[in-house]
Amino acid sequence: MTRPIVFLTDYGLDDEFVGVCHGVITRIAPDARVIDLAHGIPPQDVLRGALVLAAAAPYMPEDAVYLAVVDPGVGGARGAVAVATEAGALLVGPDNGLLSLAWQELGGPIKAVEISAPDRMLERVSATFHGRDVFAPAAAHLANVADLNDLGPDVDLSSLQHVHVPAPGIADGELTAVVTGVDRFGNLELNARPDDLAEAALGDAGSLTLRHAGGTAGIRVARTFEDVPPGDPALIEGSSGYLAVVVNMGSAARRLGLSAGSDLALTR
Amino acid sequence: MTRPIVFLTDYGLDDEFVGVCHGVITRIAPDARVIDLAHGIPPQDVLRGALVLAAAAPYMPEDAVYLAVVDPGVGGARGAVAVATEAGALLVGPDNGLLSLAWQELGGPIKAVEISAPDRMLERVSATFHGRDVFAPAAAHLANVADLNDLGPDVDLSSLQHVHVPAPGIADGELTAVVTGVDRFGNLELNARPDDLAEAALGDAGSLTLRHAGGTAGIRVARTFEDVPPGDPALIEGSSGYLAVVVNMGSAARRLGLSAGSDLALTR
Amino acid sequence: MTRPIVFLTDYGLDDEFVGVCHGVITRIAPDARVIDLAHGIPPQDVLRGALVLAAAAPYMPEDAVYLAVVDPGVGGARGAVAVATEAGALLVGPDNGLLSLAWQELGGPIKAVEISAPDRMLERVSATFHGRDVFAPAAAHLANVADLNDLGPDVDLSSLQHVHVPAPGIADGELTAVVTGVDRFGNLELNARPDDLAEAALGDAGSLTLRHAGGTAGIRVARTFEDVPPGDPALIEGSSGYLAVVVNMGSAARRLGLSAGSDLALTR
Numbered sequence: 001m002t003r004p005i006v007f008l009t010d011y012g013l014d015d016e017f018v019g020v021c022h023g024v025i026t027r028i029a030p031d032a033r034v035i036d037l038a039h040g041i042p043p044q045d046v047l048r049g050a051l052v053l054a055a056a057a058p059y060m061p062e063d064a065v066y067l068a069v070v071d072p073g074v075g076g077a078r079g080a081v082a083v084a085t086e087a088g089a090l091l092v093g094p095d096n097g098l099l100s101l102a103w104q105e106l107g108g109p110i111k112a113v114e115i116s117a118p119d120r121m122l123e124r125v126s127a128t129f130h131g132r133d134v135f136a137p138a139a140a141h142l143a144n145v146a147d148l149n150d151l152g153p154d155v156d157l158s159s160l161q162h163v164h165v166p167a168p169g170i171a172d173g174e175l176t177a178v179v180t181g182v183d184r185f186g187n188l189e190l191n192a193r194p195d196d197l198a199e200a201a202l203g204d205a206g207s208l209t210l211r212h213a214g215g216t217a218g219i220r221v222a223r224t225f226e227d228v229p230p231g232d233p234a235l236i237e238g239s240s241g242y243l244a245v246v247v248n249m250g251s252a253a254r255r256l257g258l259s260a261g262s263d264l265a266l267t268r
Numbered sequence: 269m270t271r272p273i274v275f276l277t278d279y280g281l282d283d284e285f286v287g288v289c290h291g292v293i294t295r296i297a298p299d300a301r302v303i304d305l306a307h308g309i310p311p312q313d314v315l316r317g318a319l320v321l322a323a324a325a326p327y328m329p330e331d332a333v334y335l336a337v338v339d340p341g342v343g344g345a346r347g348a349v350a351v352a353t354e355a356g357a358l359l360v361g362p363d364n365g366l367l368s369l370a371w372q373e374l375g376g377p378i379k380a381v382e383i384s385a386p387d388r389m390l391e392r393v394s395a396t397f398h399g400r401d402v403f404a405p406a407a408a409h410l411a412n413v414a415d416l417n418d419l420g421p422d423v424d425l426s427s428l429q430h431v432h433v434p435a436p437g438i439a440d441g442e443l444t445a446v447v448t449g450v451d452r453f454g455n456l457e458l459n460a461r462p463d464d465l466a467e468a469a470l471g472d473a474g475s476l477t478l479r480h481a482g483g484t485a486g487i488r489v490a491r492t493f494e495d496v497p498p499g500d501p502a503l504i505e506g507s508s509g510y511l512a513v514v515v516n517m518g519s520a521a522r523r524l525g526l527s528a529g530s531d532l533a534l535t536r
Numbered sequence: 537m538t539r540p541i542v543f544l545t546d547y548g549l550d551d552e553f554v555g556v557c558h559g560v561i562t563r564i565a566p567d568a569r570v571i572d573l574a575h576g577i578p579p580q581d582v583l584r585g586a587l588v589l590a591a592a593a594p595y596m597p598e599d600a601v602y603l604a605v606v607d608p609g610v611g612g613a614r615g616a617v618a619v620a621t622e623a624g625a626l627l628v629g630p631d632n633g634l635l636s637l638a639w640q641e642l643g644g645p646i647k648a649v650e651i652s653a654p655d656r657m658l659e660r661v662s663a664t665f666h667g668r669d670v671f672a673p674a675a676a677h678l679a680n681v682a683d684l685n686d687l688g689p690d691v692d693l694s695s696l697q698h699v700h701v702p703a704p705g706i707a708d709g710e711l712t713a714v715v716t717g718v719d720r721f722g723n724l725e726l727n728a729r730p731d732d733l734a735e736a737a738l739g740d741a742g743s744l745t746l747r748h749a750g751g752t753a754g755i756r757v758a759r760t761f762e763d764v765p766p767g768d769p770a771l772i773e774g775s776s777g778y779l780a781v782v783v784n785m786g787s788a789a790r791r792l793g794l795s796a797g798s799d800l801a802l803t804r
Contacts, residue, residue: 004294006287012720013281013549014576016588019542022571023596026540030569030597033298035290040282043721044785052284059400060291061298072785076762127760129775132595184280185311224395226344239397249312249340272562274555281549301566303558308550320552327668328559329566452548453579492663494612507665517580517608 003090003143004033004061008053009131010041010070017129021067021136024122028140035060042260044072046098048181050163054101055240057089066102067139068093075127080115080134081160082142082151090148092139094130095155097163109157116152168192169265175200177243179262186251188258190243197235197243197266205268208235210245212264214257219245231255235266271358271411272301272329276321277399278309278338285397289335289404292390296408303328310528312340314366316449318431322369323508325357334370335407336361343395348383348402349428350410350419358416360407362398363423365431377425384420436460437533443468445511447530454519456526458511465511465534473536476503478513480532482525487513499523503534539626539679540569540597544589545605545667546577553665557603557672560658564676571596578796580608582634584717586699590637591776593625602638603675604629611663616651616670617696618678618687626684628675630666631691633699645693652688704728705801711736713779715798722787724794726779733779733802741804744771746781748800750793755781767791771802 005025011017018039025034037056041049049070060066071078071094079095086107091099092115103109115121115138125133138151168191169176175197177190197203210217210233219233228234230249233256238244245252245264253259273293279285286307293302305324309317317338328334339346339362347363354375359367360383371377383389383406393401406419436459437444443465445458465471475488478501487501496502498517501524506512513520513532521527541561547553554575561570573592577585585606596602607614607630615631622643627635628651639645651657651674661669674687704727705712711733713726733739746753746769755769764770766785769792774780781788781800789795 004298006291008284008287014574015719016544016574016592017719019544019571019573020592020595023542023573023592023600026569026571026597027595030540033294035287035294037287037291038282038284056284056288056291059288059295061294064291073762075760126773126775128772128780132775183283183285224343226341236396237394239394239400244396272566274559276552276555301562303555303562305555305559306550306552324552324556324559327556327563329562332559451551451553492611494609504664505662507662507668512664 001145002029002032003063003065003145004035005139005143006035006037006060006064006066008037008041008049008066008068009039010043010045010049011039011131013039017131020132024132024136025140028137029143032140032143041070044070046070046072046096047163047165048260049098050101051165051180053099054105057102057105060089062088064089065139065142066091066099067135068098069131069135070098071096071130074130079155080130081155082113082115082138082148083109083160084111084148086110090142092135092142095161097161100160100162101165109160111148112155112157112160113148114152114155117150120151166191168196170196170200172201173267175202175266177264177266179258179260179264182253182260186247186253187238188245188252189238189240190245192243193241194237194243202266202268208266208268210256210264210266212256212258212262217256269413270297270300271331271333271413272303273407273411274303274305274328274332274334276305276309276317276334276336277307278311278313278317279307279399281307285399288400292400292404293408296405297411300408300411309338312338314338314340314364315431315433316528317366318369319433319448321367322373325370325373328357330356332357333407333410334359334367335403336366337399337403338366339364339398342398347423348398349423350381350383350406350416351377351428352379352416354378358410360403360410363429365429368428368430369433377428379416380423380425380428381416382420382423385418388419434459436464438464438468440469441535443470443534445532445534447526447528447532450521450528454515454521455506456513456520457506457508458513460511461509462505462511470534470536476534476536478532478534480524480526480530485524537681538565538568539599539601539681540571541603541675541679542571542573542596542600543603544573544577544585545575546579546581546585547575547605547667549575553667556668560668560672561676564673565679568676568679577606580606582606582608582632583699583701584796585634586637587701587716589635590641593638593641596625598624600625601675601678602627602635603671604634605667605671606634607632607666610666615691616666617691618649618651618674618684619645619696620647620684622646626678628671628678631697633697636696636698637701645696647684648691648693648696649684650688650691653686656687702727704732706732706736708737710801710803711738712799712801715794715796715800718789718796722783722789723774724781724788725774725776726781728779729777730773730779738802738804744802744804746792746800746802748792748794748798753792
């Protein structure tokens with residue numbers, strides 16, 4: 001019995017970083033299945049990594065070991081942690097908030113340890129590639145059903161780092177939001193959910209005005225892409241449960257000139 | 269015994285869509301091998317997806333379950349189908365023609381069902397991500413050797429959608445064709461085969477004139493890249509069996525200014 | 537018992553080439569684990585492929601079959617070889633030097649054969665895709681613990697091709713080097729190691745002057761990214777053991793205008 005590993009990084013797939021970690025995992029846990037969840041997190045974007053990991057968690061195996069590395073502070077003072085969750089899944093990564101939305105999604109953390117046992121990492125630990133030298137070995141040992149205590153001493157749960165997800169602005173008749181990510185199709189994911197739209201008293205609107213730094217646009221509120229004429233922008237509930245600005249058969253990012261981090265406001 | 273899954277989409281690998289589908293598959297069929305055939309199909313290019321799937325089929329395991337998603341109409345009226353082929357392989361995807369060239373390659377369809385059984389998809393089906401909610405679960409159940417009838421009611425084979433592959437133009441001494449795809453190396457795949465060249469009475473030519481919207485170029489007819497001086501364009505039989513315009517040690521796309529959809533004519 | 541396959545190419549992941557090879561492997565060795573080490577080697581850059589393969593070898597399973605394809609001469613006169621190493625790993629690929637740094641890393645070659653047995657490759661061998669038709673089948677048969685002799689006749693070890701790694705220039709107080717690769721983060725890998733810096737009597741410097749075609753810059757010598765103020769360039773030992781020019785929280789490639797092949801000199 002080995003647990004599956006769910007692997008997320010900002011390493012990209014052009015270089016060998018992901019593949020090298022697969023090699024390290026295979027040496028320690030040759031039978032562990034590895035699910036490459038995403039390696040295209042924008043470089044060093046801890047918040048985006050945390051959002052993607054949490055949104056994916058309900059679709060991953062319940063006994064998964066999450067191995068997540070978006071790590072601007074590699075080699076420095078930030079801790080390396082392994083966290084057990086109420087739901088049973090384990091999480092391995094830097095203690096910089098990257099794991100924090102996922103453990104909330106998984107019922108909350110029930111135990112955390114600092115990864116520090118020399119026999120649970122590679123013999124030589126580089127200053128720049130802890131994915132290979134620290135995190136992949138730890139995750140592989142956990143996939144082999146190692147005890148969390150084998151990795152190192154307990155960490156106080158209250159000391160674990162969290163990411164801050166910017167909240168949408170909700171006023172009567174106006175919802176302000178920020179673009180948290182842009183996918184391959186040019187769809188813009190927002191930091192707001194359908195409930196927020198309803199709370200802003202816009203839940204029944206058939207169309208809205210979208211205001212952003214570059215101008216304004218009328219957008220339809222729709223349930224599916226097919227409800228929107230090709231080329232027109234629309235607001236839909238994206239697959240992650242967040243609102244998304246999309247263009248049927250086109251790119252909302254290009255059409256509206258918006259990108260990750262862009263602010264916008266929705267009114268009637 | 270589980271069947272391998274051959275997975276093709278236009279999701280790209282920058283986002284988490286492919287990885288989330290892997291998670292869904294693993295929850296249902298933890299032992300199924302998943303072959304990621306291609307996820308870089310140009311967004312919403314159903315024809316290109318169909319061509320790639322069919323060209324790859326002879327190299328895939330004979331008992332494979334193909335899971336293919338290029339789905340501009342997601343959430344709308346197009347059907348979701350699972351198709352059994354004469355050769356034994358199964359195909360799962362939107363009923364928009366994406367699967368149609370592959371089932372021809374695999375001996376033709378012998379049975380098709382509409383994927384509609386609630387217990388064979390995820391509990392909550394979103395309007396925008398049927399790869400995750402409908403198709404991946406269906407393919408995973410089939411990898412577990414579920415009966416096709418468990419997925420939903422029969423679909424009349426004659427009602428299945430097909431893609432239209434544009435035919436090359438064959439005249440005496442002239443072959444007109446269109447670029448159906450460009451690969452990483454800048455090689456241009458055409459919608460014509462060596463037989464078409466022969467039928468246009470050009471099969472014995474050692475070199476040809478290539479005419480396109482941007483000009484004309486002399487190109488050598490060659491068997492391998494090494495038969496062509498570096499930097500020179502040539503016409504070869506590509507690995508898919510279609511003709512390809514290539515440049516040894518260079519990019520034919522850049523050298524000639526051609527891209528997917530470009531028309532061209534070959535004469536002596 | 538099957539051996540794991542470590543797979544490296546310059547095919548990229550936008551096209552189906554890698555996925556098609558996975559299909560071929562699965563047909564022959566359905567239980568073999570395949571580690572996708574890297575497929576983003578710059579097109580036809582044999583030296584870069586050789587460097588990446590060798591640097592990764594210590595992290596790969598000891599019984600691995602390496603399947604490596606960066607093959608500008610496909611279809612031409614270069615040989616196709618399988619090589620057994622002292623350390624036990626096997627290597628499969630074109631005889632163009634691509635494998636040569638890895639077999640050195642793995643204790644040296646102890647036997648090599650030419651891949652030529654018709655029943656160990658696909659029935660129809662194309663002129664342009666030997667990864668699919670020759671190398672993947674050979675590697676899959678070896679993963680199935682086939683005998684090397686089944687693939688073809690012995691090749692004299694002294695006839696095997698090697699890549700030439702350009703040596704850094706070491707003078708008293710000056711180290712000249714070339715950028716051998718740029719990763720996703722814009723880090724620049726050099727063809728020099730910390731020992732070379734010491735030999736140039738620069739091993740104790742806390743900061744250096746970097747001179748290149750576009751100008752000069754002061755750079756700190758550091759152990760980790762965190763030792764460097766954000767935005768400043770630094771020289772560190774990269775994860776492969778080579779020196780790297782990096783920018784904390786930024787891209788050294790963009791900041792300094794350097795790319796693969798750029799020459800530079802380091803002095804006090």
